[in-house]
Amino acid sequence: MGRNTRKRRSPLAVRAVAASAALAIGGGGLIWANFYASAHETNSSPNTTKAAATQVATITCPDVGQKLTAVPNAARSAVATELATLDKQITEAYARLASTRQAQAKDANFVQNAILGPLKEKRGAVISRIKIDFKRVGATAPGMLDGLATCTATTADQAQTTAGGQNNGQGQNNNGGQATAAPSPSASASAPAGNGGQAGNGPLAADFVDITKVKPNVAAKARTRAGGSTGTFTTSCGVNANKKFNTDNVIVAPGVTNGAHHLHDYVGNQSNDAFANNDTFAAAKTTCANQGDKSTYYWPVVRIQNGTQDFDQNNDGGGKEGNVGQIQQVKQAQIKFVGNAKSQVVAMPKFLRIITGDAKTTTNGLANANAHWSCTGFENKVQLTQQYPICPRGSTVVRTFAFQSCWDGVNIDSANHRTHVAFADAQGNCANGFKAIPQLTMRLVYGFRAPTLQNGQIKNAFAVDGFPEQLHKAATDHDDFINVFDDNLMNKMVNCINKGQRCR
Structure with a gap:
């Protein structure tokens, strides 16, 4: 960062x-x-x-x-x-x-x-x-x-x-491309490097950049080789119309209420909280159109800091912990699983847990950063890790996630929730004997009005929910997934991807 x-x-x-x-x-x-x-x-x-x-x-x-x-x-x-x-x-x-x-x-x-x-x-x-x-x-x-x-x-x-790390914003940026940009001139000229935001902990004017002034930075995707898998499988799970929110994180803090210390949107599995277990997930209802997908997909909410207070203004994980402003509902949540450029994919094990990105990049540096911020109409040109985009008229903010797509073949989780999965290299290779699995990709599209920079101040700033000490930086964005596909649907997914088909 x-x-x-x-x-x-x-x-x-x-x-x-x-x-x-x-x-x-x-x-x-x-x-x-x-x-x-x-x-x-x-x-x-x-x-x-x-x-x-x-x-x-x-x-x-x-x-x-x-x-x-x-x-x-x-x-x-x-x-x-x-x-x-x-x-x-x-x-x-x-x-x-x-x-x-x-x-x-x-x-x-x-x-x-x-x-x-x-x-x-x-x-x-x-x-x-x-x-x-x-x-x-x-x-x-x-x-x-x-x-x-x-x-x-x-x-x-x-x-x-x-606090920002030493790898120029690349992290584990699996979509490729330089993921940082120079701050807007007005931001860098006027905004000191102090805490901002309504709660005193960000974001700053320098955390935003006019996307029209950023040079294209998205690298070409790996070329699919003989033996690769080119198909896709799309699952439709809604946009959290049920308004299922909580500040738990059952992956990293099972049994701990408010273990995330920030608010999550949830789609898919409707029984995800701190006390859920594999049996709970298997028996739950799902918002996914295909009832064979009871997976849980969850991510930190985005808020507009426009003076509006939301329902959790006095709650743990909300206003009490620096997450302030009006929660923005996703307009589109596109969930797609894709193949591997080098090889066929194998089925994900049931209850596999994957976290992509790092909510603590301000502390840990950017080694595990995997945030992708862009605007509609610019996604194939510019992807940002360290700054939020200011989109032009007619364009709106997009968050995308490309999850780790190599699995160790044994574990559904690991002690630090990272070492059991990994990213493929630029050619699609999975190292250390790991196996290629369908890669989860997510695209979240919003519809709020773009912020503006005026005299070193950012008006109508937006920011991802996070831990107060992380200053609501764009690089702290992250996403969580637990696989609860039934066996038949998982096998259908694998076959579709390996045969180069487009399935739902």
């Missing part, structure tokens, strides 16, 4: 900001709290997001869940619960950070002594319990866990400089 590193003006006045925050699952992230604002700062209109000249304090915590690439199956439930406890601890630390401004102003050591020190002790206790969870099932926990208890406080400038 491209980070802004322009120097901030000196803070002139203290501003108290009531805040609540949460940490991405896995016990790692940045906790952000506004401490200062310039004395001449004035309230902007309700539908204007202003990147105020603020001094931001951050706490950086190692992402424990991301480090745990291997956890014994018998210990995964207990470990997931402990990771959720880490999240809760950091949320509590953030609340204390936000409510002790006067004490911090009087005592330079307050944050270390009263917040970071106790947080380290609490995290250390949780990490010790994780190690015990390994021991109980006859395994040894990774030695590096002992070094993950300490969180550090950094200045805002340090956080902006270091």
Whole structure:
């Protein structure tokens, strides 16, 4: 993610900001709290997001869940619960950070002594319990866990400089193409690199770019070779007309209410919440036209920051955690499975779980970023990872997802929810003995009015829901899928794709 590193003006006045925050699952992230604002700062209109000249304090915590690439199956439930406890601890630390401004102003050591020190002790206790969870099932926990208890406080400038990663926005961008663009001139000229947004945590003017001014960056797709699979299978599951929302994430935080800390749209399976299991999914109703597809497809909602408050303004995962504005319903949700340029595909195992993208790129960098933002009429020319597009008149915002399409042949999930699946390379090869499976692609089309940039301010800004410490950056976009196709329909899909047919 491209980070802004322009120097901030000196803070002139203290501003108290009531805040609540949460940490991405896995016990790692940045906790952000506004401490200062310039004395001449004035309230902007309700539908204007202003990147105020603020001094931001951050706490950086190692992402424990991301480090745990291997956890014994018998210990995964207990470990997931402990990771959720880490999240809760950091949320509590953030609340204390936000409510002790006067004490911090009087005592330079307050944050270390009263917040970071106790947080380290609490995290250390949780990490010790994780190690015990390994021991109980006859395994040894990774030695590096002992070094993950300490969180550090950094200045805002340090956080902006270091949090974005080093791979120029490419991440695991399976659709190809350069996925970043220079900010709009008005944004880069006027908007300091501080927190913006109605909740004080983004987006900024520099997070948007006029798509008509971005050079084409979409690379050609891999050429299908002899033995490749060219067919497609489309499933129609609606646009969440039922308004099924929750802030759970059953993949990464099973059994934990508000485990996602942001709101999801759901289509397909109608029983997806934190407490669902494979039996629940198999018995559920589905919004998919073909009742043989009870899969669950879910993604973070998009909101317009226009001063409108939605139903969850006072809820966990909503306004209490920095996700503010009017929720935008998808106008089209196109779900298609495609083949592999190099080989035939094999059936996905039932209950296979895949997460594509990374909700925590501000913390983890862009290695797993897989966001694709564009506009209708531009999708074959420009795809953005690190910025939101400003679409011209007659065009509207499109989010697309291309999921991992190689499977290890054994596991329906992995400890960090990544290593059991992978992307094919540019030629379509699956490495390390992985097998090609139908690649899930999703296209979400919206109909809201384009934001405008005026004097370094973004009016009617939109942003994807996320964790407050991730600043609602475009690169944090992600999508989740659990396969609940019945065997007959999955076999039909595989046959269609391998035979080069177009099926529904």
